[in-house]
Amino acid sequence: MILDTTDTSQESSRVQKPLKAYLPHHGALDGEAILDRFLEWVSEQKITPYPAQEEALLELMTGRHVILSTPTGSGKSLVAQGLHFKAMCEGKRSFYTAPIKALVSEKFFDLCEQFGPENVGMLTGDASLNWGASIICCTAEVLANMAIAQGEEADAPYVVMDEFHYYGDRDRGVAWQIPLIQLPRTHFLLMSATLGDTSEIERKIESRTGQRVCRIHSEERPVPLDFLYAKTPILESVEALLQGKKAPIYIVHFTQRAASEQAQGLTSAKITNREQRKAIGEAIGGFRFDTPYGPEIKRVLRHGIGLHHAGLLPKYRLLVERLAADGLLRVICGTDTLGMGVNIPIRTVLFTQLCKFNGEKVSLLSIRDFKQISGRAGRKGFDEEGSVVAQAPEHVIANQRIDEKMKKGSSRKKIVRKKPPERGFVNWTKETFDKLIWSPPEKLESRFRISHGLIISFLKSADGTDSEAPGYHGLGDLITQSHEPAANLRTHRREAARFFRSLREAGLVEVESATEGGQRVRVSRELQRDFSLHQTLSLYLVDAASALDREAPDYALDILAITEGILQNPMPILIQQQRKARGELIAQLKADRVPYEERMEKVEKVTWPKPSEDFLHATFDLFSAKHPWVGTDAIRPKGIARDIYESSSTFDDWVKRMEITRVEGVLLRYLGQVHNTLEQSVPEALKTDEVEDMVGFFRAMIGRVDSSLLEAWENLVQPGANADPKAPSSAVPREYDLVADPKALRARIRGELQQLVGALASKRFEDASHLLNPESQKNWPPHRFEEALAPYFEEYEAIIRDTRSRQAHFCVIDEVSPRQFRVRQVIVDHRGDNFWAIEGNVDLQSDGNPADPLLRLRSISE
Structure with a gap:
């Protein structure tokens, strides 16, 4: 059997020298010399290339685009390595994109092994590593954002797009199409095992770039x-x-x-x-x-x-x-x-x-x-x-x-x-x-679509420039160059115009005079740098939140209700909420001896909790009357995050109470969406201290359960948009410093303290230890918490963890020296004595935004 890539452990053991060793030390090589060197390395690995691999490599070395359609395991990775090798031999950059972060991470380590870690970077949202490297591994959305921001000037001479069948994905396909339009100077290698008919895509790429596309197809599998x-x-x-x-x-x-x-x-x-x-x-x-x-x-x-x-x-x-x-x-x-x-x-x-x-x-x-x-x-x-x-x-x-x-x-x-x-x-x-x-796979169809988020991205790309391009005109050019049938282009232009007017009416974009005369369009200066509208109804969120009274006692909860209302329904959780509510009502009606038929009639009317339902429907009706483009989209009232927040529940407690252990990952992902939407889609001007505390509460909860989702958030959406391609290799697209954002720092500290209070209240002392900074964990093993709180529980029945414990005056944060803080959280008891407190420090001298918990615990005492 022929082995054709270096993906398995058996193959890795055969590696004599990495590809890095075959790079020229001085001067660039021509395509033929590059191919010879690469095939020399292939031969050293005891690999015999398939005909499809040889043909693809030859076409790439002669400067053509390649669409490679061969079965899984047939060596597409080897061809991709060849293109990365070509780029490095020429002293140019290359990109590898994939649909999911796990694939990007896997490819990152594979390429590090062959080209050296100093030459490979990664950008997925989960990680931002070595952004200035010669080879960048990223998700398709990251490359699309960079293509929007930098257009033809983007330093991306070569791009490998893996799993290219995602081009036809209903929700994400546009991210695979944008680079093909926005990067006309780039040479592409598009790969998938299930492409089907790509003739129209080939025609569009050739028209846009002026370079021939070679489609290479084979059904030969290394493992039948x-x-x-x-x-x-x-x-x-x-x-x-x-x-x-x-x-x-x-x-x-x-x-x-x-x-x-x-x-x-x-x-x-x-x-x-x-x-x-x-x-x-x-x-x-x-x-x-x-x-x-x-x-x-x-x-x-x-x-x-x-x-x-x-x-x-x-x-x-x-x-x-x-x-x-x-x-x-x-x-x-x-x-x-x-x-x-x-x-x-x-x-x-x-x-x-x-x-x-x-x-x-x-x-x-x-x-x-x-x-x-x-x-x-x-x-x-x-x-x-x-x-x-x-x-x-x-x-x-x-x-x-x-x-x-x-x-x-x-x-x-x-x-x-x-x-x-x-x-x-x-x-x-x-x-x-x-x-x-x-049967062959279905034909790949264009999934191009306009969204508010796409418009915002284009307008952001023009920020800091003195012209309308590429922001304002770039959107129109994108529509014209899209792979849509001609009959659809007018529809997309009308839709873009409607979306733009709605953004302007909401005050999210501004039209101002340009220095050379005329007008230019930009994103409102009042919005946070990372403001985004990536939910379909995000504009409604801004509209409805602006109508609220900031001084109202339930203002923050109403913001949360609107936020939850625009998110997709996590049905397994909502159905369980409904089942629990109906079960409680049946028990009550039975106790009241209500007849069976009447009980069932009442129970049928019970659904999952829908806080602020009347307000949401009334404001959404007004919004949809002004913005008919919302079409069949509807507001979806629900109160999952609100119930967790109001009850000060821990993640584990709420999962057990709702009996949703099998879908706890669905809950975590949903809370991540709530956190991200609150942080990024609610304008800064509408955030009160309690809203900030709410963001901190959910951030701490997510970090306690599984930090990988938070790490994705901390790098934020659109990390590639403003990256400097000439930055040193150690640079990352952006670094976030909590000290520079006192409100966010306070919210995070308070959120982590509330999670700690919840763990102590439930006597989950092992969890409490893991909620501390690693430097404190070794000094505070579970038994020390139990010993410290023993006198408290002799005196008081329980630790209160509800809205009372979240009152601002119970949490004191003082800066004692630059980037060092002393914190104190009062432990609220049922008698109202409130003599006990948690005391500790936060040290941000070496890291402005650590992934680990911030609190270094000093004491829990009277």
Whole structure:
């Protein structure tokens, strides 16, 4: 078998010298010499390139764009390395983009190994490393933002766009299209295993750049696939695959609940032996499964079963990926995130069904989705072939068993044949499976669209310049050059004009006189630097928030209600809120002896909490009357974050109270959206101290549960827009200093103190220790908290953690020397004595915005 890339551990062991060693020491090389050097390195790795790889490399070296459409594992990464090598030989920069941060991070480390860490940088939102490097790994949105900000002047001579089929994604596709329009001097390598017809895209790129596009397609796989349509119950299918030595198996589900339930069900099967379970335990080591769902995940993992879906916390998904990469998991139950390029090496893909909900209705899988997922089967360098298995519908399998029993005469009972589900189901057959296997992917369609956020980005690009371009005119040029059919261009221009007028009416953009005469358009100077409108209804948020009375006692809560109202509904959480509310009402009505029919009538009217519902609907009706472009979008009242904030709940407490352990990751992601929207989409002028405290409260909560989401936020949205391409290699796009923003500093300190108060109130002393700065954690182990608070709990029933404990005068923050602060948080008791307090320090001398908690605890005492 031919090995063609350096992605696996076997291949890495063959590396003689990194690519960096083949770079010229003096002067630039021509394309032929560069190709010769690169192929010399390839030969040293004992790699024999496929014809498609050779053709792609040759076309790139001659200065053409390349669209590379070859199967997963067929060596597209090798071609990308060739383009990065060409750029470095010429003393130029190159970019690698991918749709998800995990892929960007993975590629970053791969390229560091070959080109040296000093030559590779990364920018994803999670990390900003070495921005001035010759090779930059980033998400597609980062490159799109840079393309908007810098246009043709962007220092991006070469760009690799991986997983280019995202060009056709309904929500994100525009980010893949913008660089193709805004960077006409760039040479592109566009790669995917499932591109389909790209002829129109090729024509547009050639027209815009003046360079020929070469499309290279191959169906040759390094690891061939076999296919099976299974008519046995899924447990039997899994056991047969394990016995046939076809593990690891990824079982594909299309709901998070189904994946979780399947993982639980498989724990009764014999998946692993004692030695394998011991190895898993050693690999897990001291990992903290410290959230409500953590113990369940740990139990499943110890059976050799992984769980992987977006409802899990990021840290649990990363743990599953690490254990899978080490070959310790024999079965993984997950959702179709596998098709997004998640790095989980597997031998077999098992589809539980061939239909899914596509956001509007349940339909059969698209050919592209099927091929993206099934193409992950087969581990290059380990397997001679991969397997793709599709389960027949459950009712078909059950009825087949009934027919078999009837033929044998083994059942004398009256047999009732099983019917297909009436809802959420579209039938599929063996013919459906065959069509998905052998048909080409659907044609990639342009998903260009105008949004308020796009307009703001273009206008920001002109800030600090003396001309309208590229900001004002750049948007019009983008529409003209877009890949949309000509018939759609007028619609996009009208939509852009409507959006611009609404932004101007809201005071978010200004028209002013230009120095050379005439007028120029810019973003309002009163807005914070990082103001953004990335939610569809963000403009409504500004409009409705401006109508509130800042002096009203519930002003901050009303801001929160509007913020939650513009976000998408996290339905698993809302349904559970509704179920809990109905259960409480039924219990009350039963106690009051209300008749059954009347009880049910009252219960049917109960939904999830919708604070400020009348205000939201009234203001939204006025807004939509002025702005008909909102179309079918509607306000979505809900009170998830509000309930957490008003009750001063910890994350774990609220998850347990709502009984949503299986979707705690959904809650964390939702709270992250609330935090980001409050921070970035509420204009600075509308933020009171309590609103700032609210932001700090949610920031501290998110950081306590899983800091990876916060790290993404701290680097902010659009990190590439204002990056200086000539900055030194140690530079990052922006550094945030809390000391320069006293309101944000105060909010963060107060938020962290409130999280600590919550942990102490619940007597979760281990959690309390982890809420301290690492320098303090070693001095404050859990038992010390217990000892310090023992006298308090002898005197008082509990620590109060509600709106009373959040009153501003109970938290004192004093700057005792430059960048050093003394803090004191009063512990509120039920008698109102309030003699006890938490005292500590905050030191920002070495880091203006540390990812770790700020508090260095001195004492908890009277």
